[in-house]
Amino acid sequence: DTGVSQNPRHKITKRGQNVTFRCDPISEHNRLYWYRQTLGQGPEFLTYFQNEAQLEKSRLLSDRFSAERPKGSFSTLEIQRTEQGDSAMYLCASSFTSSGNTIYFGEGSWLTVV
Amino acid sequence: QQQVKQSPQSLIVQKGGISIINCAYENTAFDYFPWYQQFPGKGPALLIAIRPDVSEKKEGRFTISFNKSAKQFSLHIMDSQPGDSATYFCAASMTDSWGKLQFGAGTQVVVTP
Numbered sequence: 001d002t003g004v005s006q007n008p009r010h011k012i013t014k015r016g017q018n019v020t021f022r023c024d025p026i027s028e029h030n031r032l033y034w035y036r037q038t039l040g041q042g043p044e045f046l047t048y049f050q051n052e053a054q055l056e057k058s059r060l061l062s063d064r065f066s067a068e069r070p071k072g073s074f075s076t077l078e079i080q081r082t083e084q085g086d087s088a089m090y091l092c093a094s095s096f097t098s099s100g101n102t103i104y105f106g107e108g109s110w111l112t113v114v
Numbered sequence: 115q116q117q118v119k120q121s122p123q124s125l126i127v128q129k130g131g132i133s134i135i136n137c138a139y140e141n142t143a144f145d146y147f148p149w150y151q152q153f154p155g156k157g158p159a160l161l162i163a164i165r166p167d168v169s170e171k172k173e174g175r176f177t178i179s180f181n182k183s184a185k186q187f188s189l190h191i192m193d194s195q196p197g198d199s200a201t202y203f204c205a206a207s208m209t210d211s212w213g214k215l216q217f218g219a220g221t222q223v224v225v226t227p
Contacts, residue, residue: 042217
């Protein structure tokens with residue numbers, strides 16, 4: 001396995017711009033998760049997919065955020081009209097249903113909104 | 115509202131010493147308790163995990179102790195090494211909410227030579 005891959009690793013954007021992050025999960029993992037982590041805090045759950053279906057969304061995921069997982073493989077997380085409060089690391093994770101609760105995180109995508 | 119409370123916020127331990135990190139939870143429906151290790155600029159990596167049907171689990175130098183009645187669990191790092199310097203997060207989840215982990219705020223561990 002090559003691990004969970006996230007791109008870009010770093011993104012600096014101006015307030016009001018849209019940004020998109022991509023996540024490629026571990027091969028054959030059918031569950032995919034997005035978390036957000038700010039400095040000095042633990043990751044916070046945003047949303048998850050089983051195959052292509054988005055099964056749960058946190059209240060943290062405002063209507064400016066949208067996540068997709070077409071064809072149940074890679075996923076994208078788009079943030080529209082970015083705000084300074086969106087500055088954080090966006091973590092993607094994946095798991096396989098039969099592996100229970102064990103999830104594996106990627107290296108994260110750092111977003112800085114200026 | 116933080117469902118998993120972690121302490122201390124940071125700790126410094128000498129090489130060869132024992133690092134102890136504690137976590138407490140409120141939701142009795144939680145039934146999976148992992149610990150993650152995170153180095154600066156990296157994603158969290160699963161270290162060790164426990165379920166409430168056991169009171170202790172050991173993997174190498176890392177041990178989880180679990181107290182179901184007190185709703186507390188802890189991570190012990192034995193013979194701490196400088197390479198263990200990282201931030202450690204406890205977490206909890208429920209069987210019917212696969213992958214939806216509730217994380218503690220983290221403990222920054224520094225192991226001095």
